[in-house]
Amino acid sequence: MKALTRDTEDLFSTWQVNPSLPIAPQAYEFLRQCIVDNTLPPGAPISEGIFATQLKISRTPLRTAMQQLAGEGLIVTRPQVGSVVAMLDTERLEEAVFMRSVLEEAVVRRLAERGLDRQVLAKSFAVQKLAADADDYATFFQEDEQFHAKLAVLAGVPNTWRLVHSVKGHVDRQRFRMMSGIPYRSMRAYRDHLKIVRRIAAGDGDGAALEMRKHVHSVLELVPDNGTLLQLQAQLPADDG
Amino acid sequence: MKALTRDTEDLFSTWQVNPSLPIAPQAYEFLRQCIVDNTLPPGAPISEGIFATQLKISRTPLRTAMQQLAGEGLIVTRPQVGSVVAMLDTERLEEAVFMRSVLEEAVVRRLAERGLDRQVLAKSFAVQKLAADADDYATFFQEDEQFHAKLAVLAGVPNTWRLVHSVKGHVDRQRFRMMSGIPYRSMRAYRDHLKIVRRIAAGDGDGAALEMRKHVHSVLELVPDNGTLLQLQAQLPADDG
DNA sequence: CCTTTAATACTAGTATACCAGTATACAGAA
DNA sequence: TTCTGTATACTGGTATACTAGTATTAAAGG
Numbered sequence: 001m002k003a004l005t006r007d008t009e010d011l012f013s014t015w016q017v018n019p020s021l022p023i024a025p026q027a028y029e030f031l032r033q034c035i036v037d038n039t040l041p042p043g044a045p046i047s048e049g050i051f052a053t054q055l056k057i058s059r060t061p062l063r064t065a066m067q068q069l070a071g072e073g074l075i076v077t078r079p080q081v082g083s084v085v086a087m088l089d090t091e092r093l094e095e096a097v098f099m100r101s102v103l104e105e106a107v108v109r110r111l112a113e114r115g116l117d118r119q120v121l122a123k124s125f126a127v128q129k130l131a132a133d134a135d136d137y138a139t140f141f142q143e144d145e146q147f148h149a150k151l152a153v154l155a156g157v158p159n160t161w162r163l164v165h166s167v168k169g170h171v172d173r174q175r176f177r178m179m180s181g182i183p184y185r186s187m188r189a190y191r192d193h194l195k196i197v198r199r200i201a202a203g204d205g206d207g208a209a210l211e212m213r214k215h216v217h218s219v220l221e222l223v224p225d226n227g228t229l230l231q232l233q234a235q236l237p238a239d240d241g
Numbered sequence: 242m243k244a245l246t247r248d249t250e251d252l253f254s255t256w257q258v259n260p261s262l263p264i265a266p267q268a269y270e271f272l273r274q275c276i277v278d279n280t281l282p283p284g285a286p287i288s289e290g291i292f293a294t295q296l297k298i299s300r301t302p303l304r305t306a307m308q309q310l311a312g313e314g315l316i317v318t319r320p321q322v323g324s325v326v327a328m329l330d331t332e333r334l335e336e337a338v339f340m341r342s343v344l345e346e347a348v349v350r351r352l353a354e355r356g357l358d359r360q361v362l363a364k365s366f367a368v369q370k371l372a373a374d375a376d377d378y379a380t381f382f383q384e385d386e387q388f389h390a391k392l393a394v395l396a397g398v399p400n401t402w403r404l405v406h407s408v409k410g411h412v413d414r415q416r417f418r419m420m421s422g423i424p425y426r427s428m429r430a431y432r433d434h435l436k437i438v439r440r441i442a443a444g445d446g447d448g449a450a451l452e453m454r455k456h457v458h459s460v461l462e463l464v465p466d467n468g469t470l471l472q473l474q475a476q477l478p479a480d481d482g
Numbered sequence: 483c484c485t486t487t488a489a490t491a492c493t494a495g496t497a498t499a500c501c502a503g504t505a506t507a508c509a510g511a512a
Numbered sequence: 513t514t515c516t517g518t519a520t521a522c523t524g525g526t527a528t529a530c531t532a533g534t535a536t537t538a539a540a541g542g
Contacts, residue, residue, distance in 0.1 A: 022525070022526095023526075024525080024526090047494095048493080048494065049493080057526085059526095060527065061526065061527095063495095068308075073400065079263065080495080080532075082492085082494075083493090083494080095401065096400075098347070099344065099404055102346075102347040103340065106339070156332075156336075159333070159337075159340070159408075163408065167404065263494095263495070265495080288522090288523075288524090289524065290522090290524090298496085299496055300496095300498085300524090319504090319524085320523085320524060320525070321502075321504050321505095321522095321523055321524055321525080322505075322523060323505095
């Protein structure tokens with residue numbers, strides 16, 4: 001099973017900027033991934049000055065990235081004080097699941113109405129199956145994003161995926177946190193995808209929506225109650241107290 | 242009936258910055274309003290340098306505002322070329338309506354399940370009725386936002402309104418464009434709101450969702466086909482051609 | 483000892499300077 | 513006339529300098 005998380009120590013060593021492309025989006029992707037895979041744990045301070053220096057970029061593109069992450073709620077910025085990675089919050093997670101589920105249910109309903117050529121998803125399913133069989137979660141995760149995005153495109157509402165993606169960080173963070181060490185956890189998602197598309201192809205909008213709902217909500221099964229959650233992240237900032 | 246739009250000439254004269262508050266959000270609100278009320282029409286170029294100078298602020302907070310608007314699709318930025326106000330696009334509008342409707346339908350469904358004390362909305366309805374009777378669309382529009390936001394808060398999913406708001410610009414722009422000159426256009430929205438809350442209070446989630454759906458979709462009644470739309474905005478950039 | 487206050491060391495917000503890429507207008511060649 | 517190459521005047525992206533506000537700490541007073 002391939003590694004999911006990185007050590008905080010070599011956080012900056014994994015960063016390699018491509019100077020011929022805009023820096024801000026690269027910084028955004030990097031920071032988002034660090035937060036999602038808990039390399040930057042909840043409560044971790046993110047100083048613009050320090051990070052810009054360490055990442056060998058200026059504060060400007062880093063700020064652009066951080067402002068976007070703050071908009072998604074993955075970073076909390078207090079003016080003139082500092083920014084930290086957002087704490088884990090069950091309510092926030094449940095709301096993210098709510099929003100995502102509602103949007104993606106509507107997408108598959110549209111697809112069921114408009115019809116869907118299953119062939120166009122064949123390649124994606126092939127990649128998913130390979131990754132799931134090999135228990136290569138990193139690859140599966142990547143293809144999973146492509147799959148969901150493609151559903152929105154095929155439904156004629158491509159921007160809907162952008163909206164889903166903007167709330168998905170909270171979900172992914174929880175997934176990475178709770179699923180580390182669970183083998184073959186991508187297999188279930190693969191089967192969920194199959195079920196969803198089968199319902200769509202059958203023209204069964206309600207059924208497809210229900211399968212999508214179960215699929216999206218499955219992450220909540222792994223979430224402990226809020227008390228346990230607060231305990232978990234309480235370890236981190238209290239270490240030096 | 243109060244004026245809805247401003248002339249482009251006094252665009253910058255209506256701008257008054259409060260230096261004791263963060264500038265970037267103020268610039269965002271200003272630009273967004275200018276785009277929504279067509280003071281900045283589709284296709285209008287927005288040069289960072291020129292606007293920063295005219296607004297008497299620096300490029301940095303202006304850029305922050307523009308990047309947010311670009312994220313919402315109200316501005317299109319081409320690197321090293323320039324930024325323009327996004328063209329009107331029926332598909333984009335319909336998708337915005339789709340996303341908004343889906344999210345707000347789910348909100349009122351939640352409210353119907355969880356129960357709702359109608360009293361907490363009494364004050365909002367009072368303001369709405371006053372504004373609707375006086376045909377004061379500016380005030381009504383403001384309270385309308387508060388009303389929808391409050392529904393999300395009461396449903397326990399406050400961030401959902403943020404998501405709705407991020408796609409709402411396209412809807413509002415169309416509304417301002419098509420509703421200029423139509424008297425008492427807020428009265429229907431007021432009645433829609435009443436219907437929605439009545440269904441919620443009755444515990445009728447499906448009915449509330451249907452009323453919300455009709456309410457949100459009503460803006461599409463005013464939209465001409467895409468061809469007419471393109472003609473409308475074709476007048477603008479072609480003036481000096 | 484504890485409380486209060488002032489100095490200091492941070493922070494993010496803002497302003498400005500610089501850079502590299504793009505479009506345009508114009509001159510010159512075919 | 514038409515096409516092409518080039519000089520120029522823009523654009524947004526980036527780097528950096530500066531400002532103002534906040535938390536911390538240490539010193540002074542009780």
